[in-house]
Amino acid sequence: MEDLLFYLFAFVVIGSASVVVLSKNIMYSAFSLLFTFFGVAGLYVLLFADFVALTQIMVYIGGILVLIIFGVLLTTKITGVDIKSGTTGKVQLITASVVVVIIAISLILLFTNVEWVNQEFVQPNTTIDSIGFAFMTKYLLPFEIAAVLLLIALVGATLIARRK
Amino acid sequence: MSVGLTEYLIVSAILFSLGIFGIITRKNAIMVLMGLELVLNAANINFVAFAKYGGMNIDGQVAALFVIILAAAEAAVALAIVLNIYQNFKHINVDEIVKMKD
Amino acid sequence: MKDYFKNVWLGVWTALIGMRITIDHLFRKNVTVQYPNVHPKDKAGWMDMPSNARNRLYVDMDECNGCNSCARACPVNCISIETVRSVPGDAPPPLASGGKRNLWVSQFEIDFTKCCFCSLCTEACPTGAIVMTTEFEYSSYNRYDLVYNFVKLQNSMSDEKIAEVKEKWAEHQKEKKKEAVEPK
């Protein structure tokens, strides 16, 4: 059952990610990103990371994806439904594919051949409890820095995007 | 075949490569950003997979959450920059934007 | 700062006032009439139509002095009046309200296919002869049935009477002409 779900989500993730990078229509890319993020959230759930999965849905789909679609709509002349995104020339395309295939193959070979330390996961009662404790004790400084970073990003983004 | 760590890593490797492919082949700045999100997601899958199978326990999930926070901040700032570029150049093709100033 | 809190408070408070009003209306009696099943007259009473109701016109021929102001006020020209002047000594009966009449109204037609129910004629009428009734169900299969001749309908003047007054007037005219031709 879980294996089946894993393959389903993996298929969704990889299929929609291919649509993201291969589609000519930039809106198709943006909307298929929805399924990628959703599939990744599904993978997180299968990995017992429910809080991360929900954060993924909330931040990526509710925030970043909406921002990206807004960005597309604001930076393209939206007079029709055909919004193309240009690709670089053919030479670059072929080189890029070759490089990427090499990267993928080497990564997969690496991942399959390395003997990973296979420790069983200690499933806590509720993940959110332990995540909360981790944030407030072990990772207190990064947590605070992340908060400050978000504030800076908020102010900075507003400042940059403001019309002069 | 029972699904274990390796399968998750393979999914993340393919996702990572697709993201890289998107980053290098596309002209549109927002498409580049989307590729970047794919790469970040691939990294996140790794973190969470290691959290379950690699003995990282909750630390892996915490790292993934930090990545999500960073991605949110990065997307906001990047899109602000893209909008600004669009106002100045009337297009957002990354390979044609070579000057810092008009 | 004070303005801000005042604004917020006003926003909430006025919304609550509005909600009180609407909930009040929620439990009031409905004014809708289930028309074909229940006639509005049954619900509202014969003369209790709304003040701006627009229905069929009615002309009381006993009140009409044939002044033609309604026909002139009508924007769609649906009223056509024919009058015959009376000869001296043969005045028409006075109005029901007591006024004097000089004209025989021989024809008073309202074409209800044209009528736009603007009620301007009722305002123009000096004697209050033309009024709006509460009747609105008077459709017909033949459009000529919608041309109402109130003289005929109320039988205020029979055909013979009309012929008679016309004759009298024609004679009177002739005499006048003779007088004009043959000076004393």
Add this chain to the structure above:
Amino acid sequence: MEEANFVFNMIGENWIAFAIISLLPMIFLLAYALIAILGELKISAFIQERLGPMRTGPWGIIQPVAEVVKLLQKEDITPDSANKPLFNLAPFIMFAASYAGFAVIPFSSYFVPSGINLGLFFLLAVGSLGIIGLLMGGWASNNKYSLLGGLRAVAQIVSYEIPAAMVILTIAVMAGSLDLQEIIRQQSGWFWNWFVFGGSGGWIKIIFLPFSFIMCIIYIIASLAETNRTPFDIPEGESELVAGYHTEYSGMKFAMFFFAEYANMFIVSAIITIIFFGGWNSPFGDFMGGPIWGVFWFVSKAFVFVFLQIWLRWTLPRLRVDQLMYVSWKVLLPFSFVCFLALSLLVMLK
């Protein structure tokens, strides 16, 4: 702790049980949608001192069925210049997002489709999923009104999600849990234990009563905006945008949008019920308590808030876009921050 679903208790934990559990909210939703459509028609009529639909069935009670049948047999038009795949996909995403929310809504102490311990956060997360459906439908219609409606809807929902999230955060602090069943259990007993009255605990909470009231009002306002109901219906303001993002939709797909909107209305009402008004708890202690009465209490409390939404629709005029943003960022957000601090203080003092 009453943990399990009654379905599991009856037929064991198997495939059929899972199927039944995932279908039960759907059955409820269908029945609810009919009631809500009739309620909307009748309440609006009564507020305007009309009678509403009267011809279909006695007092027009079969009118919603007639409307649904009409919508389903209407011609399903896809505009020629629309982007067909996305145009056809959008209503399904909208509906899936609304229905996903039902997965964690506890109808009774013995029935919750999926009792995950992040229920409140889950509702917040899937609430943001519907935005994409709106944007997709608005863009794919290839119609300026649809696009503007979609953009407006997204701007509005994203802005109002922040006050709503603050309220939910406050509830998480007050309850110390994100599990909806746990939150409801903490409000058991008499109605003054509800979070709208400061939760259970000593007399100190009376000082903080205004804050919890304000919190509840903030959430009601934000939820109105998130479901695009009047006075926040600028995404579909018919005097400006024809019908907003669903201008081009007809027949079955329009029915999906419609259904999703009504499902959303119920979800936000259910959230208000759960986090402020004690969920399936009886207001009077043990009087009429228990799992079966729990369904009754939960549904009737939620219906009160559905009624409130319909009531507000016929009371308040539509807001302007700048007023909408003003309300969200300059009124609701500061107030929710203050209330958050105050209620956290209450939790510390208790």
